[in-house]
Amino acid sequence: MRHFFLGLAPPDVKRGRQAGNKSPLGIPTHHSNHSSLASLRYTYEDGKKTADWLLANTKHRPKVAIICGSGLGGLADLLKDQVVFEYTKIPQFPHSTVAGHAGKLVFGNLSGKPTVVMQGRFHMYEGYPLWKVTFPVRVFSLLGVETLIVTNAAGGLNPEYKVGDIMVIRDHINMPGFAGVNPLVGPNDERFGARFPAMSDAYDRDLRKLAHTVASEMGCSGSLREGVYCSLGGPNYETIAECRFLQRLGADSVGMSTVPEVIVARHCGMRVFGFSLITNKAVLDYETKEKANHAEVLETSRQSARVLEKLVSLMVQRIERNNNVA
Numbered sequence: 001m002r003h004f005f006l007g008l009a010p011p012d013v014k015r016g017r018q019a020g021n022k023s024p025l026g027i028p029t030h031h032s033n034h035s036s037l038a039s040l041r042y043t044y045e046d047g048k049k050t051a052d053w054l055l056a057n058t059k060h061r062p063k064v065a066i067i068c069g070s071g072l073g074g075l076a077d078l079l080k081d082q083v084v085f086e087y088t089k090i091p092q093f094p095h096s097t098v099a100g101h102a103g104k105l106v107f108g109n110l111s112g113k114p115t116v117v118m119q120g121r122f123h124m125y126e127g128y129p130l131w132k133v134t135f136p137v138r139v140f141s142l143l144g145v146e147t148l149i150v151t152n153a154a155g156g157l158n159p160e161y162k163v164g165d166i167m168v169i170r171d172h173i174n175m176p177g178f179a180g181v182n183p184l185v186g187p188n189d190e191r192f193g194a195r196f197p198a199m200s201d202a203y204d205r206d207l208r209k210l211a212h213t214v215a216s217e218m219g220c221s222g223s224l225r226e227g228v229y230c231s232l233g234g235p236n237y238e239t240i241a242e243c244r245f246l247q248r249l250g251a252d253s254v255g256m257s258t259v260p261e262v263i264v265a266r267h268c269g270m271r272v273f274g275f276s277l278i279t280n281k282a283v284l285d286y287e288t289k290e291k292a293n294h295a296e297v298l299e300t301s302r303q304s305a306r307v308l309e310k311l312v313s314l315m316v317q318r319i320e321r322n323n324n325v326a
């Protein structure tokens with residue numbers, strides 16, 4: 001295993017056409033108007049610079065990328081012939097700030113397939129704008145990744161779901177998107193994708209089918225669900241009224257991530273598959289004393305991670321080049 005501690009100070013993010021004061025996360029603290037905010041983003045060239053740096057520092061050429069949810073980073077340990085980069089050492093990469101997100105990018109072979117795994121993702125509630133949250137996905141696309149697998153820890157809204165169940169994501173509800181909070185807001189660079197991408201087929205049908213096949217071969221189809229994931233901004237967990245509202249909207253699980261990554265991946269033509277691990281039941285009853293908390297989320301992830309890891313690695317084994325499933 002090789003670790004990179006090259007001591008490179010991450011170069012400054014492009015600030016569009018605007019200079020200004022910045023917070024420690026590189027987020028501007030003063031904006032003159034909305035349009036200067038919209039032009040503040042990584043450019044295609046920024047993504048290329050980071051991708052080229054990674055390609056120069058590893059011989060791996062991944063076709064599959066996996067983003068690990070809270071407490072689910074153990075998946076990266078299954079990779080053979082690892083090359084590990086700390087996020088803090090990768091030019092322009094944001095840094096992880098949440099417990100259960102190690103902040104490492106791991107390249108290697110998973111089930112014999114060249115794969116890159118994010119041990120830790122970025123969330124809007126950490127103070128990152130969505131163009132930063134989703135930067136790694138564009139870097140993956142520039143690395144040549146064709147398939148993105150996302151995992152997350154989520155609250156179960158569907159009354160049938162139990163803690164420890166794994167939900168194949170069939171579809172999502174982008175709650176912040178209803179208010180215009182979307183990673184694709186701002187000038188569109190056609191080199192990544194079209195101005196108005198469709199999202200009706202965001203989660204690949206063949207990969208969803210494959211997940212059910214693999215789960216039944218593993219003998220765990222009883223705890224495999226399929227449903228709709230709803231993403232909120234966080235960081236607070238939901239009120240009871242919000243949980244009831246989301247249930248009525250048709251959401252089966254609720255979390256604080258994933259959707260921006262999926263939107264950006266679909267925008268640049270990647271095939272997407274996702275799992276929610278149901279780490280806690282959403283609180284729907286005013287009489288209960290139960291409350292969601294991150295320690296419980298991490299503990300459930302720890303207990304159920306092995307099954308999810310096996311599911312993912314068996315699925316990767318069957319993903320062929322050019323988006324086929326073996």
Ligand SMILES: O=P(O)(O)O[C@@H]1C[C@H](O)[C@@H](CO)O1
Pocket residue numbers: 068069070098121123151152153154234255256257258293294297
């Ligand atoms: O990164 P994910 O979506 O797995 O993490 C979830 C959402 C919050 O970050 C955290 C709350 O417990 O878990």
Ligand SMILES: Nc1nc2[nH]cnc2c(=O)[nH]1
Pocket residue numbers: 153154155156232234236237238254255256279280281282292297
């Ligand atoms: N928003 C939200 N995110 C979660 N992540 C894990 N559990 C939950 C939850 O109940 N709500």
